[in-house]
Amino acid sequence: MIPLVFIPFIVPALLLGINFILAKKDSPEREKPSPFECGFDPICSARLPFSLHFFLITVIFLIFDVEITLILPISQALSSLNLVPITAILILFMAILLAGLYAEWRQGALDWYF
Template sequence: MMLIYSLTMLSLTIILFIMGRILPTLSPDLNKVSPYECGFDPINSARLPFSFRFFLVAILFLIFDLEIAILLILPFLTSSINGTSVGFILLIFLLILTIGLWYEWDNGGLDWVE
């Protein structure tokens, strides 16, 4: 059974590789090789700096996405007898993240326009 599975995988890989080399036509023209930015012609250089606020919002999203994941796992951890200490530690962690969210919100860190 494992031999059949391996041979099927190998043959499918070889067939797809050969098809990928044979089927596409390579005919670059001006539209294909031009830079593309959301349907607009590029106006300025791509090396222009942009606002630090984008980084801040991305980091805050990751942190509070982790908070939501912990909130989903927390009932399962606290329901088991051995997981009560882990649940308590996660509750403290959630409290710290909630205080951080409140601080960012209060200082206007989540606002797009200054």
């Protein structure tokens, strides 16, 4: 009988062994081992210009990601603090973010035609 202490070591080793036996052994293509960079073709020359659309979408994603991390604690603060100043700050914050999004939209940063 195997002691219970060894089970966490035996089960992953067994699963890893089964994986090595049953895994499909293909020769890797040229693209598979190369790293993926958003907006870059890793096979071509490194001197090609960078696609600005990928950069702008990344910046927009980061802005709205930070926005969510700033807005979520406000819902917790609404229950314990005065409602009027928190709501005013939240509306001002959302207005600034929406104005920035509208400005980027008007400048064509969200258009994906080439």
